[in-house]
Structure formats: C-alpha cells, structure tokens
Amino acid sequence: MVIEPEDSLRIETAAQHRALGHPLRQRLLFSLGQQPATTSQLAAALGVAKGSVGHHLKTLREAGLVRVVETRQVRGGTEQYYQRTARRMDLDDPSHATTSAMLGGLAEELSTADDDPLLVLRHLRLSDAQAERLRAALTEIAESATDDGDEAPRHGLLVTMYRQGTTGAGPA
Structure with missing residues (x-):
C-alpha cells in the first residue's frame, strides 16, 4: 500500500523548528x-554513518516531518x-537556526549537483509595489512548477x- 505525502505541511511547533535546525536533517528531507x-x-547515499542517520530520522519522525511507510x-x-x-514544508517563522540549517543543507546539495546549478543573489532597491509584484511572480513560478513523473530527474x-535589514548594512 503506497501512502502519498500531503501536498504541504505548515511548520509551526517548536519541535518542528528544532528538527529542521540541522543541515543533515535538511539533507535527509x-x-x-x-x-x-x-x-x-x-x-x-549521503555518505553518513547509519547511527547518525538513525538519530536524525528519529528527531524528524517525532516532529511529524517523516513517517514509516513500509516495513x-x-x-x-x-x-x-x-x-x-509532505512534499512542501512552509515555515511560519523562518528563525535563524532553521534558515541557517536549510541553507547549509542546500549548500551540501549544490556541491554534489550533477549539472551547473543556478544560484543568483541580487540586492535591488524596490518600491513596496515593485516588491509585491516580484514576490507574487516568484510565488506563482514556484507554485505552478509540477513534477514530470518518476522517470524525470529531480531538481531543487x-x-x-x-x-x-538595516543592521550591519553597508553604504547606501
């Protein structure tokens, strides 16, 4: 019996945020x-000891982020x-630890990518209206992307x- 994951899970509890606060747990997800x-x-697959994987899976399972689907x-x-x-996890409060772990896990994934990954960081001066339009466009792109079947390669x-933020900002 195949148990399909939910479409999305809202990350709200302290246990869920703590579980997401480690790069290896991000890579496991x-x-x-x-x-x-x-x-x-x-x-x-990850080049990590079984005991370490087991420990982190237990944490993810207790937080409700993974489950056993077959024995x-x-x-x-x-x-x-x-x-x-869930296929997608939405953070209600992207705390520093969760964000750092997510980006750390992503950095490890990028280092083993099969192709030339796209990574762009830009800082722009935008009006509130421009920022809202860009946010809506990015959200639409992310939400409308669909899987092309089990045989297609996965992309992150x-x-x-x-x-x-204004703290530590450089010259204007």
Whole structure:
C-alpha cells in the first residue's frame, strides 16, 4: 500500500523548528523527497554513518516531518522505509537556526549537483509595489512548477525574497 505525502505541511511547533535546525536533517528531507528509503540507503547515499542517520530520522519522525511507510523482514530484523509527510514544508517563522540549517543543507546539495546549478543573489532597491509584484511572480513560478513523473530527474528549487535589514548594512 503506497501512502502519498500531503501536498504541504505548515511548520509551526517548536519541535518542528528544532528538527529542521540541522543541515543533515535538511539533507535527509531532500533525499526523502525522491522516494521512500531505509536508514542504510540514506546513509550510503549521503555518505553518513547509519547511527547518525538513525538519530536524525528519529528527531524528524517525532516532529511529524517523516513517517514509516513500509516495513520488510530482512535477515532476522525489520527494515523500515521512511518518507516525508509532505512534499512542501512552509515555515511560519523562518528563525535563524532553521534558515541557517536549510541553507547549509542546500549548500551540501549544490556541491554534489550533477549539472551547473543556478544560484543568483541580487540586492535591488524596490518600491513596496515593485516588491509585491516580484514576490507574487516568484510565488506563482514556484507554485505552478509540477513534477514530470518518476522517470524525470529531480531538481531543487529554492525561492526567497526578503527585505534587507538595516543592521550591519553597508553604504547606501
């Protein structure tokens, strides 16, 4: 029986934010966005010890971000297949620790990308109206992107827009 992940999950609780606050947990969530996997499969794919993967999966599971979708008996034990509970996770409060961990996990993913990844950072001076139009356009692009089936290669998409803080700002 295949359990499909929810379309989206709003990240609201302290436990969920804490669970997202580690780059390896971010990478596990990236990997589990592809297909269900066991602790051993994830450890091999990410080049991390099984014990470490197991510890971080437990944290993600307790926070409701991953779940066991299948178990199989193998060599006297039970193998558990984990899957994300949602395809997309929306942060209600992108705290510093969560954002840092997410970007750290993303940096590790970019370093192993199969092609030439696109990464653009620009700072623009925009009126409130211009900023709102750009935000709406970026949201539309991200929301309208759809999967092309299980056989197509996976691509990561990170969209962010923020108003720069004044603390530590350079010359105007």
